[in-house]
Amino acid sequence: MKNLEDWAAVQRVYKQTKSKRATARLLGISKNTVKKLLALSEPPEYQRTEYESKINSFKEQIIEWRCEPCQFNGTRIFRELKKRGYMGSIGPIYRFLKKVDEDVGGHISKKATVRHESPVGDQAQFDWTEYDVIVGNRYRKVYCFAIILAASRKKAVCFSLKVDAESIYEAIQELFDHLGGVTLELLIDNPKALVIENKPKSEDEVKYNTHALMMAKHLGTELNACPCYWPRKKGKVERPFSFIQEQFIKGNSFATMEELNHRGKKFVDDWCDEKHATTKRIPNQHYLLEEKQVLQPLPASHYRMKQLNKRIISPDSFISIDTNKYSVPVKYVGKTLKYRLIYGFRIELYDSKENYILSLEQSEKRYDTISNSEHYEAIAQKVSTSIPQIRRDFTGRFTNGGRYLEAAGRKFDQPTHYARKIMELQELYDDHVLDAFIGVAVDENKMDIKSFRSLLRDYNSGNRELPLDQADSLKEVDYCDDNPALTRDCSYYDFAIEEEPACNS
Template structure:
């Protein structure tokens, strides 16, 4: 629309210059063009040039042959026209037939679709797509599996690093569990893991993968493969992928795959609390009110096509999988466990009877160790055995701790021995009670563990009264760090009377 742009520019510049010559110079066009455009009272309108075609004189005949009772195809019409003197090619005939098929008679467009609304509990649709996702500071190809209940439009999703048969079967079962039950029918696409043959030109029944049929039997549902090259058949499951990409994937990054799955599931569940644009209902409410009760119960276990591998737990409570070590609870030390790697990143651990133990994400590198301190709590010492750590813990835990260590250091060779014994009793008493009794032990010179336990007995028998809280007792300023360290002169004085020290 160059003329329209020129006309608008000339009108604008001329209003400022009031000169055709100046307008032409500014816009770098001729004065005649400026004059012509100024003479137009209305903006120029684009008019498409009509070109003649060799089929123009035959159009009425083509329409007649396309309709009843002839219903000729393009090749037959081309042959008939050639006999009547048509000298052109077959291309213009097919282009004209495309318009005829849309406008003439009872022709129905190939895009026409009958919307099918399934009753609650009847159908779920399953599919997946792939995204480039920033996981662990690098972009990875992630496969997003999704399932939607056709009636309520409630959705469930999960992500994987693989899209093999194991991952597909696992995703179907996980998503059904997230939806809380099984539908009578599962509408699927045609991957080889599910469908072996679905020829749209054949009248033969669809050939499903035997493992897919076993999975369907295990779940209690029936597979229904949609026609090839007909995505509108499963349109309900196609549209959520665009929403997930635009509203969740773009602009987000994730520490690992477990975080991605957790956040995506939460995001989709929140989305299901919004009104659906087609049903005008909230999917989660629709599901709870009308569909959940009609779903079939979930099976007790999961169908799997591969056996789990076994490993023996090492004495330091680690399991070695693919050159990496992962800690497990110490009660499994020396026992044989089973494991499987799910979705290409999730390691699931089971005992010898295939009871689930735990799961964790596979380390992306080799020869790494992943340790969880909680796995060692059953055998971990309640109090540190390191002397420096005992001193730090005792002084940080109790206000009278520094006083005790300073006083005990003048009396005992190993004051931290008694400090450790006192801290082992902490589980039985409150921090205030222990702190006040430590102060009394220092004042009454009952700092050994026997003397301290006798103080505890007096407190338990009601013979020893304490302040209600540490705020009611006299505050004791902490000693400097140097007071916690015994000077070497102490040992020199000790050795003066002991000949063995000089040897």
């Protein structure tokens, strides 16, 4: 049957031509079609051909199997119908079951949800996802743990290379630390690290992992496992993951996992300064004004599944962990420290009483040595003991340094010995003062350290002035009366250790 446009065109053209043949020729259709369309007094209507479905004779049986007490799924019904002679595919069965489910459910969609808004301090939601992230110039699978306060929508994240039980427990506690308190309830998913068994259709209570219960008791919160395969129950914490991937992970790379954690936390903190689309409030403000003060206090320490490992610090102040050596502050040399490895990359060090000391990032290499110069500052030499380095430092710092070493070399067996002693006075005098008297020492042949100190004592007591060129440069600097370089008492320079007399070459 031709459509409405064809019928209207035939009616219009025929009124002008008064000829069926001419109408058919102008419209490019057959004469018989023109006759049929002219015979219709009203516009044609589309009539869909109805085909009998192969499941029609089985519909009552399908409804019976779908309802209680059987409650068969689509695959089971398909298998049972084939035994009874059904020759069709599984598709019509699923389409019919969708209608059955709607009827049985009182015409209420399965997606229908009652939004729950928790009072402040009541609930936090915890979950994680994985990303492929460029860390250290290569892609790595990284797990992002996230927690959100259900009331204020304040969020916190941390990143890990592992998603084992120890990492999950540590992440929950670290994220609560970041939030500054603990909620009365923690809504969680159903991983084995947290939930052993959760059967919503049974009347049995949820069986939680023993360590998870101990961690929750340690925190002062109560675990609440959401129903299996029901992500909308914890939708508040599910939604941010896609935003983090699109706005932070994509297009960024990170030198280390610690850098990823630092930048990721800052990104989420900044995000919490933006108005939330649902609450129409700024999460950080909502949190600070209403929720932070009602959170439960944090425990003094973290719950741990395992005992800490022990290591004795070597004389060169290194701790050995998994074939690698890491420097620690020298005050721990010879002492026993405790450590643990978490998130697959972070080493945490503790003293013998399990007080936290510092964190290190685990090296990916084997037999590697990682040293931090700051750990050796307490015993570091203020002036080098290497003769070539002393020469370089002395001539680099002082304009009269080269002249002194040349003159002292003709008088002493080891001129760098005295050059080093002079540089050790840097804690007492500025370099320009030392430089001036280095020149005086050369001119007056008072280059041994005892004579040099005598020059400085005379200067400090007012019995000797700086050379004119140095004094002129000092006028440009505003020194007050209590400047340490000018007002030390003479007794400050009465050194207890007597120097050996200078030896002439």
